[in-house]
Amino acid sequence: MLALRRICPSSRSKGTAISASPVLIRWLALTGVVLSVLCALCLGRFPLSPQRVLGVFGYFLHLSSTDDPVARTVVMQARLPRILAALLVGSALSCGGASYQAVFRNPLVSPDLLGVLSGAAFGAAVAIILGGAVSVVQGGAFAGGLLAVGCGLLIGRSLPEGGILSLLLGGLIGNAIFTALLSLVKYLADPMDQLPAIVDWLLGSLAPSGWQELAWVSGPLIGLTAALVLCAPVLDVLSLGDDEARSLGVSVRVMRPMVIVLATFACALTISMAGIIGWIGLLVPHVARLVAGAEHRNMMPVCALLGAAGLVLADTCARSLTAGEVPLGIVTQLFGALAFIIVLRRLRRGVG
Amino acid sequence: MSFLYCRNLTFTQPGRKHPVLEGIDLSLERGELVGLLGLNGAGKSTLLRLLMGFLKPSAGEVLLAGKSLRACSASAIARHLAYVPQSHAATFPYTVRRMVELGRVPHSGLTGRSGPEDRRAVEAALERMGLERLAERPVTELSGGERQRVVLARALAQDAAGLLLDEPMAGLDYGHQIRLMALLSELAREGRLVMLTSHRPEELYVRASRVLILDHGRIEADGVPGDVVTAQRMTALYGVPLHQTDHAGNRFFHQGEEDE
Numbered sequence: 001m002l003a004l005r006r007i008c009p010s011s012r013s014k015g016t017a018i019s020a021s022p023v024l025i026r027w028l029a030l031t032g033v034v035l036s037v038l039c040a041l042c043l044g045r046f047p048l049s050p051q052r053v054l055g056v057f058g059y060f061l062h063l064s065s066t067d068d069p070v071a072r073t074v075v076m077q078a079r080l081p082r083i084l085a086a087l088l089v090g091s092a093l094s095c096g097g098a099s100y101q102a103v104f105r106n107p108l109v110s111p112d113l114l115g116v117l118s119g120a121a122f123g124a125a126v127a128i129i130l131g132g133a134v135s136v137v138q139g140g141a142f143a144g145g146l147l148a149v150g151c152g153l154l155i156g157r158s159l160p161e162g163g164i165l166s167l168l169l170g171g172l173i174g175n176a177i178f179t180a181l182l183s184l185v186k187y188l189a190d191p192m193d194q195l196p197a198i199v200d201w202l203l204g205s206l207a208p209s210g211w212q213e214l215a216w217v218s219g220p221l222i223g224l225t226a227a228l229v230l231c232a233p234v235l236d237v238l239s240l241g242d243d244e245a246r247s248l249g250v251s252v253r254v255m256r257p258m259v260i261v262l263a264t265f266a267c268a269l270t271i272s273m274a275g276i277i278g279w280i281g282l283l284v285p286h287v288a289r290l291v292a293g294a295e296h297r298n299m300m301p302v303c304a305l306l307g308a309a310g311l312v313l314a315d316t317c318a319r320s321l322t323a324g325e326v327p328l329g330i331v332t333q334l335f336g337a338l339a340f341i342i343v344l345r346r347l348r349r350g351v352g
Numbered sequence: 353m354s355f356l357y358c359r360n361l362t363f364t365q366p367g368r369k370h371p372v373l374e375g376i377d378l379s380l381e382r383g384e385l386v387g388l389l390g391l392n393g394a395g396k397s398t399l400l401r402l403l404m405g406f407l408k409p410s411a412g413e414v415l416l417a418g419k420s421l422r423a424c425s426a427s428a429i430a431r432h433l434a435y436v437p438q439s440h441a442a443t444f445p446y447t448v449r450r451m452v453e454l455g456r457v458p459h460s461g462l463t464g465r466s467g468p469e470d471r472r473a474v475e476a477a478l479e480r481m482g483l484e485r486l487a488e489r490p491v492t493e494l495s496g497g498e499r500q501r502v503v504l505a506r507a508l509a510q511d512a513a514g515l516l517l518d519e520p521m522a523g524l525d526y527g528h529q530i531r532l533m534a535l536l537s538e539l540a541r542e543g544r545l546v547m548l549t550s551h552r553p554e555e556l557y558v559r560a561s562r563v564l565i566l567d568h569g570r571i572e573a574d575g576v577p578g579d580v581v582t583a584q585r586m587t588a589l590y591g592v593p594l595h596q597t598d599h600a601g602n603r604f605f606h607q608g609e610e611d612e
Contacts, residue, residue, distance in 0.1 A: 233463060
């Protein structure tokens with residue numbers, strides 16, 4: 001059913017949501033993903049025409065017999081794994097961000113609220129100092145992210161009052177501790193090779209993503225993102241506040257930590273894979289709400305799709321804007337912040 | 353067996369010495385419209401939150417239909433008791449309809465699709481609260497009073513046998529206050545327990561079937577409105593000299609000389 005639903009003048013005029021059928025919006029978002037992938041396959045330091053790209057897939061699917069070794073190498077070895085990684089990381093970060101925003105009842109929250117970024121950065125920096133291989137750095141980032149959030153949650157639990165404010169304060173304290181520890185590691189790092197490696201890693205990049213990384217990270221990442229999308233109705237209820245959620249029969253004590261754990265694992269995995277990619281988790285949920293409405297059941301799938309498309313495009317910019325490669329974290333930070341101005345101008349009423 | 357029963361209910365804030373509520377014994381039946389009067393900070397909201405199971409009592413216990421609240425799951429409580437908080441802070445621009453639909457979560461489950469019965473309940477609740485025209489509007493764009501009506505509609509859609517409301521009149525315009533009290537007494541006549549906290553003794557005198565006065569964490573009075581909502585008690589409670597005038601089934605309180 002792709003027909004446009006009755007357009008609601010009041011919500012349209014206030015710019016909170018474009019009132020089209022949720023199914024149509026999902027299809028449009030999916031089309032966006034396909035187009036962005038196609039775009040990313042063609043663009044780069046070695047531009048390929050869409051025909052050559054499609055020819056490579058035709059050859060692999062045994063639809064055509066003409067082999068184009070150059071295009072095949074570019075597409076299959078360099079671009080495709082990286083694009084798939086961008087799709088996974090983008091959707092996971094966006095859904096993680098949306099979940100955090102709902103659980104903390106604050107649309108200005110991003111996934112690093114409880115310290116997953118500072119923790120992951122610390123973990124990765126320690127691994128770099130210890131001279132670990134790429135996989136060790138990735139493991140260090142993942143463990144560091146979880147450790148920081150765990151510390152934040154424990155600190156929050158130990159505070160009186162309980163509830164969301166304690167969690168926020170716990171996260172703030174955990175964040176501060178791990179930021180300080182990261183600074184300490186940077187201070188102690190060898191300025192000739194270790195420090196640049198840390199800084200480079202912190203800027204975020206999908207460049208090292210190959211089929212091997214994808215093989216072990218894609219399963220958990222898809223699972224976590226899907227779980228968060230399925231949690232959408234829980235997010236609606238949790239975002240009402242503790243008493244109201246409980247009065248609707250939802251156990252806040254069980255559901256809130258569960259969502260936080262899922263979102264945190266997803267974010268920690270993305271960081272271990274691509275470093276720190278800011279703004280996606282904050283910005284994309286807002287865009288998704290703008291096009292699909294606030295209801296999480298409609299918004300979360302769109303959020304995942306838009307996050308995927310957005311990061312693919314950002315990564316394409318990162319590797320084709322200049323002769324060298326601009327770190328992806330810088331691209332998302334810059335474009336994200338600028339785009340946020342536009343989104344906030346349209347959303348002001350909804351946020352306020 | 354009472355619908356909602358508590359004995360020796362005591363609650364002390366963590367880290368505080370003096371209890372907010374102490375030794376509350378209450379037996380609430382379906383069909384009652386119970387008004388709860390008390391000063392600001394007397395513990396009215398705390399009592400409602402204890403009865404809902406949001407807070408764990410420091411001593412005593414609450415029984416819902418004969419079963420300890422502690423042994424009930426959150427969703428089981430939600431099927432029996434609906435709750436309307438003092439105020440609702442809308443963070444996300446959900447539509448009014450979606451907000452009311454959430455009242456069906458205890459019945460249809462979180463992932464369950466809403467069936468025809470759910471849709472009927474939502475439509476009926478929207479209509480009862482006069483929200484049909486606002487149904488597709490985002491709650492963030494509504495005024496405080498309209499939002500309060502949305503939360504009330506959600507509680508109605510929940511279709512629970514008990515309805516606990518924390519100052520439901522606050523923020524409503526005069527017409528909606530009167531309509532709400534009429535609706536609440538209708539709900540009580542339908543066989544539900546309706547309990548509300550209020551700062552309007554005159555309103556409770558007309559509509560309530562039972563009035564409680566909560567003072568310094570204890571129940572100071574419990575009885576029919578005619579016995580409890582009196583000038584003497586109101587003067588003692590609020591610390592302002594008041595006189596009463598009865599007229600056509602209403603009781604008015606005023607300062608100054610007595611009329612009769």
